[in-house]
Amino acid sequence: MNAPENIEEAIEVLQQLGLKEYEARCFVGLSRVETGTAKKLSELTEVPRTRVYDAIRVLQAQGLVEIHHSSPQRFRAVSLEEATETLRDQYEARVERLQDALDTVEIVDEDDEEPVQQVWSMSGNDGIENRAEELIETADDEIVLVIGDESLLTESLVTTLNEVESGAELLIGALTEPLQEQIQAAIPDATTFISGLEWLHGVDATEDETAIGRLLLIDRSTILVSSIMPVTKEEQAIFGEGFGNGLIVIARRLMSQGLLTERDPAS
Structure with a gap:
């Protein structure tokens, strides 16, 4: 795959892991630069500038992005190793919650008939x-x-x-x-x-x-x-x-x- 295809695949996988599209695009964008402002990130990712701030706040809350409170504010993604470990922990936690929830679901239609092939x-x-x-x-x-x-x-x-x-x-x-x-x-x-x-x-x-x-x-x-x-x-x-x-x-x-x-x- 070429670079644009790799970028789109990374965005798609991040969405599958729970990020919204703009959040995924902003994270991938920041992973391509050392630091970036909202303006630079908007130009790089085609995410509207006003939505960049919303996405960054979510990414920061998830431990994927850091903010430098300068003027203008600058953002940077955490290291790839740290990001993948954080996402893995979040994914595994969701799977465990799902398993715990399904374990308690009541069976409403139990079949008493003899099993058939x-x-x-x-x-x-x-x-x-x-x-x-x-x-x-x-x-x-x-x-x-x-x-x-x-x-x-x-x-x-x-x-x-x-x-x-x-x-x-x-x-x-x-x-x-x-x-x-x-x-x-x-x-x-x-x-x-x-x-x-x-x-x-x-x-x-x-x-x-x-x-x-x-x-x-x-x-x-x-x-x-x-x-x-x-x-x-x-x-x-x-x-x-x-x-x-x-x-x-x-x-x-x-x-x-x-x-x-x-x-x-x-x-």
Whole structure:
């Protein structure tokens, strides 16, 4: 990205963290200069001069900007390290408040019926990764995971997989040898293999086609299957639990294609 794009992205992220547009623009503007007056900041950010003062007061209250009471007043942003730490603390505090509030919300419609096998859809890389890691942490006997794209082998996933209890078998497949080697190096206690699922792409697959994301099977009863959309690179998934039928048997056999029989603990 070029400089204007980086500036707009920074403004957008600050808004997502809770700042209003003028506040975000003023902070980014001040981060580009050593100090600035309201006039200079208005010219740099295209924020109306009268609104600059309002934005600066909010930023100062949040610990992101300092004011020198000269004539005219001069402003400066705190250091990048201090600003990011302050914003992180504020964000985490909001998340904790949200969790505390939701924990006390009364359930008004409790279903007393017997649970049925259901499949749900999900979207978004972060949400799907969080769900996958939560499922891995609940495993008692077996985890079968096939990773179709190197980008999904994140530091967080590696940490979760390395913390799997020794009582659970950990089988991880990859679609390519380089990815298998990367997985084996990152997760040495796992049994790794080249999965036979590359046929899902087809012989003439191109980069414009939907790619395999991750396939996860926990204790032969819970399954998560995802794909990566070709243009947006967004991950989409389906998730289901409570299965104990032929579907799971077939899914496991497909997922473990390429795993030598003598190394398969389920054989």
